[in-house]
Amino acid sequence: MSLCKWIIRIVGVLYLFALALLLIGTFGLFGQERDPLAGVFLMPLGMPWVLWLNGLPDEILPWLAAMAPLLNLAILTLLCRYFHGGRTDK
Template sequence: MKWLFLIFLGLYALALALLLVGTFGLFGQERDPLAGIFLVPLGLPWNLIGDRIGLAGAWLGILAPAINAAILLWIWRR
């Protein structure tokens, strides 16, 4: 479980880095409206639940994978 948590955390950090690079055009990259697309599968099902109850927005997409990471950490520590 430790490895699954660490791999998920690494993918989350990579997806956040790609979001920052694509959103702000860092390192000479063009701005990309789909920069956060890699956060969507990492945050499922919380993205869908939040959208249905009216919490749609950028913060939901950014923080939804953190919920899954917290669940994985809880399972690992249990």
């Protein structure tokens, strides 16, 4: 299994973990208090795209910020396929 595949998996797990923390903190699940900074762990995973969201309507900002790490995952996957000849199982 290649290093590239491991990096994609690690970033994917970190994204799911940060998304879970966002949902738990935002909606107060499992008895947690609501926390306005619950999405802080999604910010570094979504860089640099979250910096370009300035000026968009406030209604869609949380959704776009939560989905920005998916763009990084897609880029990583495409780079791995490109450098490994279309396969990520090398």
